Amino acid sequence: MSDAYLALETGDVVEARARSPGAAQGELVFTTAYTGYEESLTDPSYEAQVLTFAYPLIGNYGVREERFESDRVHPSAVVARELTDDVAEWLESEGVPAVDHLDTRDLVLDIREGGAMKVGISAGPDASPEEAKEQLDGCPHMSDITDIGAQVSVDEPEFHPGTGQATEATIALVDCGAKGSIVDSLTARGADVHVLPHDATAEDVDAVSPDLLFVSNGPGDPENFEATQALVEYYAGDLPIAGICLGQQVVANALGGSTEKMEFGHRGVNQPVRDLRTDRVVMTTQNHGYTVAEPGDLEVTQINVNDDTPEGLDSAELDIITRQYHPEAHPGPHDSLDFFDDVLGLCDPDQEVALAD
Ligand SMILES: NC(=O)CC[C@H](N)C(=O)O
Structure with missing residues (x-):
């Protein structure tokens, strides 16, 4: 029975x-x-x-x-x-x-x-x-869970000091449900990471004097992260911005783009992604059910080989770089770990990061 x-x-x-x-x-x-x-x-x-x-x-x-x-x-x-x-x-x-x-x-x-x-x-x-x-x-319905950010975000700011040597950057990471590996990937390269609640205000961000605003992954419909979206709108053009997964979606929504629900999403560890500038294909780990429909002020630089959905968005003018997949994924694949080097490059005025306009 x-x-x-x-x-x-x-x-x-x-x-x-x-x-x-x-x-x-x-x-x-x-x-x-x-x-x-x-x-x-x-x-x-x-x-x-x-x-x-x-x-x-x-x-x-x-x-x-x-x-x-x-x-x-x-x-x-x-x-x-x-x-x-x-x-x-x-x-x-x-x-x-x-x-x-x-x-x-x-x-x-x-x-x-x-x-x-x-x-x-x-x-x-x-x-x-x-x-x-x-x-x-x-x-x-997933899109009706409007408080989903509060269910997964830190309530109070947390500080994670850099452990590596590569950079001295300070990052304000907005926690929409962040995976530990994202914080670890940044601190391992030497960045000091302030993890802030999903509804952090501009005063909260200014209080940590960041070199870059990072929007994390997270659950549910990106349109329900209104406070995070408002932060991106506020800082775009003044502070470099990066994002992963929900982060990419929120950044696109903040900059005149839009998101939509996919039929059954991408969840797995062998999703092929093509970089449109180099034609190089990397294998990626993914977990998302929404996608960017319109990139707004950003340029689509990478696409999913299976269905052409946007996997990477850039703006050289605004110093923005986002990914729909998970470069930090454990146990891997690690084909796209250089994303974090590009993110930290945006914090260093002496470093050239080749972003699309
Ligand atoms: N891993 C994520 O950040 C997922 C983003 C969003 N919740 C989606 O399903 O598309």
């Missing part, structure tokens, strides 16, 4: 095995990543989503805290063909429902055909299809 149920927006109820009990709701998405499950599960960008792993076995190299991207698990529930005991016990200790022993190939095809959809989950000894359907009925 099954002890877990997933109620989908298609009307189907899928039976599964409970590995961590509880009821949950969220936007059902899938990642094709075959490695990096600890990083994915602690990535704040997965807040309010139910993460399905397309790769069939998750947990085969254990659970180690030093690989975490934040201090908690962010998906509201986890779905896989087979979860190891290590991962199931970790998710149970975090109170995050998890299910396995279902055909995740079918689920991924449902998402590919129907788009990212809402799901309700009921798992454990008292689980029922009715409870799963109640969860589904109560699940909000």
Whole structure:
């Protein structure tokens, strides 16, 4: 007998095995990543989503805290063909429902055909299809979760001193749900990083006298990060600006561009990206469900090889550089780590960074 149920927006109820009990709701998405499950599960960008792993076995190299991207698990529930005991016990200790022993190939095809959809989950000894359907009925649309930034951002500024030697830059990093690896990539190159709340004001930014404003990754609809967008509007042209993933989207929205929801997004560790200036293709890690539709004052410098969506935006005039993918990704690939050298180059008036106009 099954002890877990997933109620989908298609009307189907899928039976599964409970590995961590509880009821949950969220936007059902899938990642094709075959490695990096600890990083994915602690990535704040997965807040309010139910993460399905397309790769069939998750947990085969254990659970180690030093690989975490934040201090908690962010998906509201986890779905896989087979979860190891290590991962199931970790998710149970975090109170995050998890299910396995279902055909995740079918689920991924449902998402590919129907788009990212809402799901309700009921798992454990008292689980029922009715409870799963109640969860589904109560699940909000991702774009309606207007306070999602507050759920993942620091409440107070935090300071992370540089550990490397390459630069003496000071960065104001607006935390919209930042992955630890972004801060680490900057401090490892010597930058002092002030992590500021998502709703930081210009006074908060001025208080740390930064050389550059950095907008982090984060969950949900970029249009719900109004305070962060206002900061970018305020500083554009006066301070160099960089961003990753949600950061790219917020920067585009601030500079006359627009964003839109994708059908099922890009989530995986082998997304090919072409640089339009060099024709070089790099492999990238991605996790996003929205995309820049119009780049506004920025120029599209990199595109996704699969669907031509913007992956990199620049402005030489405004000293802005953003990426839709994750150059900092662990365990990799690390093809695009030089992004951070370009970002820090923008802080140094003696350094030439070749940006598109
Ligand atoms: N990783 C991210 O920053 C994701 C950005 C945004 N929440 C999206 O899904 O598109």
